[in-house]
Each structure stands twice: as C-alpha cells, then as structure tokens.
Amino acid sequence: MTMIGMEERAAIREGFARLLSDKADDAALRRIMATESGHDAELWKAIGDMGLTGLLIDPAYGGVGGSIVDVEAIMEEAGAALLAGPLLSSAVMAAALISDSTDAAAKARLLPGIASGETIATVAVTGDKGLWTRDDIGVSADRNGVLQGAANYVLAANVADVLLVIAKTGDELAVYEVDPKANGISLQALKSWDSTIRLSRVVFDAAPATRIAGLDGAAVERMLDLARVALAGEQAGASRRIFDITVEYVRTRVQFGRPIGGFQAMKHMAADLLIEVESATSAARAAAQALAAGSTEAPVLVSLAAFACADAFHQVAATSIQMHGGIAFTWEHSAHLYLRRARVDAQLFGASDYHRERYVSALEKAA
Template identity: 40%
Template sequence: MRFGEEHQELRTAVRSLLARHEGAAAWGPLTRQIGAAGLAVPEEHGGAGCGPVEVHVVMEELGRALAPVPYLGSAVLATQALLAAGDTGLLPALAEGRTTGALAWAENGSWRPEAVRARAVCGADGWRVTGVKDHVLDGADADVLLVAARTETGLALFHVPSGAAGVEREAHTTMDLTRPQATLRFDGTEARAVGADGDRVLAHVRDLACTALAAEQVGAAERCLELTVAHVRDRVQFGRPIGSFQAVKHRLADAFVRVESARSAALGASWAAADGSPDLSRYAAVAKSACSEAFSAVAGDMIQLHGGIGITWEHDAHRYFKRAHGSAQLFGSPAGHRDRIAEVVVGPRGAGAERPA
C-alpha cells in the first residue's frame, strides 16, 4: 500500500491551502481550487472521479489542521449515501461545493441501521417523515438534508427540501468546537424517497465514514506527535532538553508506534474500500477502533509532556485532545466496533457461538 505521485501532489496542495486559509474560511478554496467536495463523485456527475484513497489523503490533512469544514458530513456521508442509493440529481451541486449536505441518521447515540426509529408515511401528497435525529454533522446549516426513516417495507433514505415546514434544527455546543453537530426534529415533514434499500445504504456509508474518519485521526495523531517532539527538544529542565531523558524517549517511542500502527489500519481500510473488498466492514471496524484509541493516547501524551501549557487555551493541545475524544465516539465507540469484528469472526449474538470477552 503506497501512495503515488499524484497522491503526494494532492497532499501538498491541501496542506499548503490549509496553511493559507485558517478555520471555516478554507472550505471555499478547498472546493474551488482543489475540488475537494467532489473528489469521490464520478465525473459524469460533476466530480473528479477519484476514490477512497484520495479521500484518505484529504482527511489526513484536515485532521492535522483540525479544519472545521463540512468535508466529512457533506463530501463523505451525504455524497456517499446518494451514490449508494443511486440518486444522483443532487450530486453536481454538492460536488461543486455550491451546497453542503448532512445525513440525519443516528438516533439515541447509535449509528447502527437497526437503531433507526424515525417513520416515513406515504400519503396522497407524498412522503412525510417524523422523528428525531442526533449527532447530525453540520446539520444546523446544511442545504441538503438526507434522512433515514422506516417505512412499511423497511428502512429507506429521504431527501427533505431546504426550508421545508416541520423541521426544527438545534445546534449544540459540543466539546470539540471544530466539529459542529445538531439535533434535527421532523414532524410530518415533506420528503422525497431517494433509496429504498436503507439497511444496505447505511451499512455501506458507515464503513466509508469510519474509513475516512480513521484517516483524519491518523493525521491529527501524527501532528500531535510532531508538536510534542518539537516541544521536548526545546524545553530545558535541569540544564538539558527534557527530550533527552529516558522516560520521555520511551513515551515518544510508544506514541510513534501507535501512530504508525494506526496508519497501517487506516490505509488497509482505504485500500479495501477502493478495491471494493467484501471484507470492507471488517477493515473499517478495525481502523475505527485502532485509530480512535491511538489518537486518544497520543493526544493524552501531548498534554502530559507539554506540562502546564498543555492545558491552557493559548496552546492547541487541548483542541487535539477534544477532537480525539469526540471522534472516538463518532459512528460508534472503539468497543462497539470490536463487537462488529467479533460478529464477523464468531457470528452475531444468539447464534450459538461464544463471544470473546
């Protein structure tokens, strides 16, 4: 698994752009100059026709910068949901960055398709959706709302028009201020069906979401390690840099192993997604679990090895720490994804096979 020259050029371009445009201001240049929003959209629908490996590169760089842009929610979740559902009419605007999308999916803190309880009923005037969705990425401001809801025949995906009556959006102040989330409430809201096989669509989107998020976690963890190494080289105590002490060297060596192990897991998932591997769910679960725990550990080391400054607002350490713990729970906890791996290896609960502790 190696990146090609074009991947390195993409990485350089994204990193350079994020250095020039900080915060949310980076979204416009990312979409106009690099075409990031449409990277994984087929060319016939206005995109670049790339795939999960290119998305991996972008997500790593966004993670390094903790860029508060709607890439994960719009360019990954919403776009991949539409592609998986086979509804392409909304893709050109999303690919150009003229609109942003949000997938209203999780309920009661769960991203499992079977946890969806929102209902959709088809009447004389079309579909109407009722239910509550939480942890909707960029849900307060997204132009395109895609909602997972149950019908009489099963789980389906619906497009709720922007400004439709019966939609209440509640933005939340999250621990990680760089990743906006919202609760969305629908009360008999007008909707259009965009895909009937909701279980398949959401399962596939979850795998791609975990794969992309794992890449972001690797990029952020790598940046934590870089900042920590730079600090221990410069910070002097007892007449010598603290990085020269054996205990600090051991901590940094362990952190390096965690980052590189996480990188391998994330790359494995990205290449499995690019190859259309039937084992993508297993690779994605491994990547999400391993990368979540690695990022949390390295961010914690960053706080401790920086000492007092690591817990101040003046230093970025707390921002990485908050992103680490927020992203660890996004799309399911590390333990939850290990349960998914166990289901693949030994079978689901109740199947008669013993589950590992």
C-alpha cells in the same frame, strides 16, 4: 476504483496541505471556532475549487471520480489541521449515499452542487442514543414520505442546504431528502465540546420529504463504512501532527539543565506513541484500500481502523498534554484542541467497543 493515479493523489494531497497551512492554521481555526456557524465559507470555496468536495462523485455529475483511498489521504491532512466544516458530512457521507442510489433525478439534482461545493449536504443517521446502528433510528416515514421523530448528533446541519434523513419505513430503512429550513423541521444546535465540530438535533413533525430511490439499510451501512474510513484517516493525520508537535517541544524545552526529551520518562512515552501513530496510519490506509478494492478483508479492516485509529488518536492527544506539562493546560496551546477532536471523533459512527465487537464477528466469519 479510483480514476486518480498515485502521483496525482500525492499532488492533490500536497496542494491541500498547502492550502490548509495558508488558510487554516491555528489562528484561523480559533477564529472559526468563535463564529456562530463554525464554517469558513471562503476556505470551503477554495476546497471546492481544488475538486476535493467532488472526490467521490462521478465525473458525469461534476466530480473527479476518486475513491475512498483518495478521501483517506486528504482526510489525513484535514485531521492534521483539525479542519472545521462540512467536508466529512457533505463530500463523503452525502456524496457517497446519493452516488450509491439508483435515483437518476436525485443524482442530477444534488451531486453537481455537492461536487462543486456550492451545495452543502449532510446526513442524519442516528437517534438519541447516538449508536449509529439500525436499532437507533429515531425518524419514521409514512407511505406518503412524511417524516416524524428526531435525529441526533447530525454533523454540520447548521450550514447544510440539503439534509438526507435515514428513516424507518416498516422494517426497512430508506433515505429521504429534505430542506432543513422547510416546515415541520426544527434544528436545535448542540453545544459540542469540540467547537470545530458542529452538531445538531433535528426534529421532524409531519415534515414532507422526497425519497431517494434505491437506498436501504445495507446502503446506509456502506456509507457509514466509508465515513468510518475517512474519519480513521482524519484520526491518523491528527495523531501524527500532535505527536510531531509534542516531540519537537520535548526536544527543545529545557529543565534541570537539559532538554526534557532526554529523560527516559519522556522518551519511553514518545516511543510508545510512535507505535500508535504508525499503526493508525497503516490501519486507515489498509482499510481504504480494501474498501476501494471490494476485498473480502474489508469488513475486518474497516472495523480495525475504526477502533484502532480512534483509540490511537485519543491516546496520543491525551498523552501529549501530559508530556507538554503546564503549557498544554492553557487555552492558547493547541494540544487541547486535538484532545477535544479526539474525544468527539471517538464517538462518531459508533464507539470503539462497538467496533471491536464487529471486528471479532468479522474475524469469526472470515475463519
């Protein structure tokens, strides 16, 4: 459970929103998109100084001892601003995975740096099929901890100091720590349709690695569920922002002598999208609360949030372009950046069909 109270959470969120509107507005985002790294080191330091990189990390290791409820809240703001960089991969995925281990040495070695933001970590979870399932792990470890194979679609690996690799060891999964610049590891930067998100394929050829004790396939699933809820928060926040931008536009854009938002064709689209936006917010927050509380409803609610928020964000972003008309077909308008993020987010950690299947299975078990 979280050590952060409701009022404190609201204050953290507000501070983060202010930081993002100061330092990560549309112009700033476009500057970062054009850089090679896709990473704003100065902004990252400010995020770390606010304690947000240590939200999930125990105070004993320099974190603030929050929970996924706190993470979900700040991810709504991150999504609204389409924040680029390693927040999800380092402060959520890597932090959650190492915190879940029984490896005191690894925790002492890695968590303080991740908590402060000085260390950027990421996790290589999926193979070339990009399914984020147990069957789609492309890396194997031998008994000496030497890695062979490839991981794909690794988030922000290009700026990572530490790479955590999910690898097969016989029938089980294990987690290994490597330095991405070490011998036997090659990073291939992939061009992403959303250039605010940097993806890499990582090839391991007899790469020596350090095993992190106490992590198995179940731990990987737990980490992925946290990542899915964080992503759901991002999707909820992003869909609300592009929706607000769109409503404001149709309220003020005049054609045929009146604001186009007065046409029912527009009003009805807007009303339908509002249901999507509100539903995404409700789903992301309910999943976060269920996970944090260890509720028996968590499997149902996490799967629901995973597909409902992905689909909502995609529908809102896609429809927003249509509602804007020509102006949103220009590169300069931000609507397409939301669509790009929506399409990339919709694939991360499993696509909607996969989550719908998990949802029905969880419902069957709960019945």
